[in-house]
Amino acid sequence: MNQLKNDTFLKALMRQPTDYTPVWMMRQAGRYLPEYRESRKTAGSFLQLCKNAQFATDVTLQPLDRYPLLDAAILFSDILTVPDAMGLGLYFEEGEGPKFERTLQQEADIQKLVVPDMAKLQYVFDAVRSIRKALDGRVPLIGFSGSPWTLATYMVEGKGGTDFLNTKKMAYARPELLHHILETTAQTVIQYLNAQIMAGAQAVMIFDSWGGALAHNAYKEFSLNYMQKIVNGLIKTNDGRTVPSIVFTKGGGLWLEAQAEIGSDALGLDWTVDIGSARQRVGDKVALQGNLDPAILLSTPEAIEREVAAVLASYGNGHGHVFNLGHGITQWTPPENAAAMLSAIRAHSLQYHV
Numbered sequence: 001m002n003q004l005k006n007d008t009f010l011k012a013l014m015r016q017p018t019d020y021t022p023v024w025m026m027r028q029a030g031r032y033l034p035e036y037r038e039s040r041k042t043a044g045s046f047l048q049l050c051k052n053a054q055f056a057t058d059v060t061l062q063p064l065d066r067y068p069l070l071d072a073a074i075l076f077s078d079i080l081t082v083p084d085a086m087g088l089g090l091y092f093e094e095g096e097g098p099k100f101e102r103t104l105q106q107e108a109d110i111q112k113l114v115v116p117d118m119a120k121l122q123y124v125f126d127a128v129r130s131i132r133k134a135l136d137g138r139v140p141l142i143g144f145s146g147s148p149w150t151l152a153t154y155m156v157e158g159k160g161g162t163d164f165l166n167t168k169k170m171a172y173a174r175p176e177l178l179h180h181i182l183e184t185t186a187q188t189v190i191q192y193l194n195a196q197i198m199a200g201a202q203a204v205m206i207f208d209s210w211g212g213a214l215a216h217n218a219y220k221e222f223s224l225n226y227m228q229k230i231v232n233g234l235i236k237t238n239d240g241r242t243v244p245s246i247v248f249t250k251g252g253g254l255w256l257e258a259q260a261e262i263g264s265d266a267l268g269l270d271w272t273v274d275i276g277s278a279r280q281r282v283g284d285k286v287a288l289q290g291n292l293d294p295a296i297l298l299s300t301p302e303a304i305e306r307e308v309a310a311v312l313a314s315y316g317n318g319h320g321h322v323f324n325l326g327h328g329i330t331q332w333t334p335p336e337n338a339a340a341m342l343s344a345i346r347a348h349s350l351q352y353h354v
């Protein structure tokens with residue numbers, strides 16, 4: 001059932017030959033699309049889109065219907081469903097980003113943290129099943145989770161941020177408390193991703209959006225080690241393999257060699273890294289995903305084509321590259337500029353796959 005009609009993305013993740021460089025866009029279902037804004041209005045809120053399988057399916061497929069050149073779908077959900085299930089109370093205030101009703105700052109609250117019953121996340125697994133059915137093998141479906149470090153920053157701070165001072169203070173003053181949060185979250189994420197895989201996710205991505213905020217000698221201890229645990233905890237599917245995995249530490253370009261050792265199939269790159277140099281540094285250990293600056297999509301089709309060509313040329317000949325943005329597409333992107341990027345990738349990438 002459900003034979004894949006386009007497996008270019010999965011092949012590239014496994015560093016197998018493909019005819020062209022496959023592509024998907026982080027946040028490809030989102031506010032830059034008028035059809036998304038319409039669905040959100042009908043659903044009432046972003047969280048209602050996530051919690052209703054039919055809405056989640058509709059918005060997951062919107063970018064694929066608009067852009068036939070996309071090679072993967074990503075589950076419409078959020079990394080913060082996990083801390084929500086762990087009891088922190090996720091909510092969104094219009095124009096302010098995510099917030100939590102409770103935080104993990106008091107020792108007593110931290111000691112009480114446990115792996116939640118996956119039934120609390122059943123709506124996510126229902127969405128995965130529904131999306132797989134609707135895709136009918138068009139392209140593979142990516143499941144995802146936040147990294148324990150990135151989720152911990154939200155749980156400790158109670159909101160998004162840039163400096164994460166409470167979380168970092170805990171790392172230095174009470175490391176055993178932060179390790180308890182990270183370990184409990186890692187065990188939760190293992191169960192969560194495995195349930196997504198059992199529901200039909202054909203690849204998984206771990207978003208370590210705030211790993212780049214860690215000090216050089218803290219990154220491994222507080223972020224990378226926990227992502228390694230997760231990658232090692234992924235279940236084998238019917239064919240005796242694990243589904244391909246992608247690890248993305250935003251701002252993590254200094255640590256690519258270490259990231260390439262944890263057993264994931266691919267590394268995500270933000271735009272601060274030259275992808276050709278990254279390829280030399282990781283050798284044939286992992287595929288690379290990235291890494292166009294999403295701000296380029298605010299410019300002109302000519303500039304977009306030039307910058308796309310530069311990323312492809314930097315990676316060079318051969319397989320193992322999944323084209324993507326270096327972070328999520330911004331809500332101010334004109335949809336036709338995303339189309340220009342996708343056409344440019346297809347046109348310019350053929351020469352590197354002969």
Ligand SMILES: Cc1c2[nH]c(c1CCC(=O)O)Cc1[nH]c(c(CCC(=O)O)c1C)Cc1[nH]c(c(CCC(=O)O)c1C)Cc1[nH]c(c(C)c1CCC(=O)O)C2
Pocket residue numbers: 025026027028029030031040046074075076077078079080097098144160207209250328
């Ligand atoms: C840090 C993080 C979050 N969520 C996510 C991350 C990791 C990736 C990254 O670094 O960007 C991951 C995420 N969030 C969303 C997806 C859906 C799949 C896709 O990529 O299309 C994915 C993979 C939908 C979303 N998640 C969110 C939206 C916007 C909600 C809306 O419609 O208002 C979407 C489409 C909300 C969200 N969710 C989060 C923030 C900080 C915000 C507010 C900022 C913003 O609005 O962009 C947390």
